[in-house]
């Protein structure tokens with residue numbers, strides 16, 4: 769029994785140490801789509817599983833070119849259909865969006881609140897900044913961001929980080 773108690777204490781201590789290794793996110797966090805990529809070196813990448821209408825797509829984005837106003841990503845979208853896989857490769861440009869949403873005209877960034885949550889995802893423990901707001905139709909919309917991840921987006925409706933490589 770005593771040995772078990774010691775083991776439990778050791779495990780708890782180990783877990784505590786692991787939590788301590790996670791660098792805390794900055795107290796004040798402002799998501800900037802361009803800066804979220806500019807903090808990383810070219811070749812950095814993220815992989816997300818994106819679910820839409822019951823289908824799952826693995827989307828890989830690799831940082832190809834940085835600049836102050838626009839980021840160029842190489843994007844590969846792989847959709848599994850039965851035994852076959854449909855792969856589409858293209859380029860994605862990331863720019864800062866104007867405050868007013870292009871679809872509905874609302875300022876989604878102003879219409880929500882920030883909190884913090886540490887989650888286990890992509891084989892890591894990531895201290896995230898969490899934005900809870902409303903989508904264009906007034907639906908709940910929550911996004912998890914981590915400054916450790918290229919592009920910062922960890923999780924959002926139907927999309928989940930599965931792997932990433934952060935080059936500095």
Ligand SMILES: [Zn+2]
Pocket residue numbers: 869870871872873874876903904
């Ligand atoms: Zn909108």
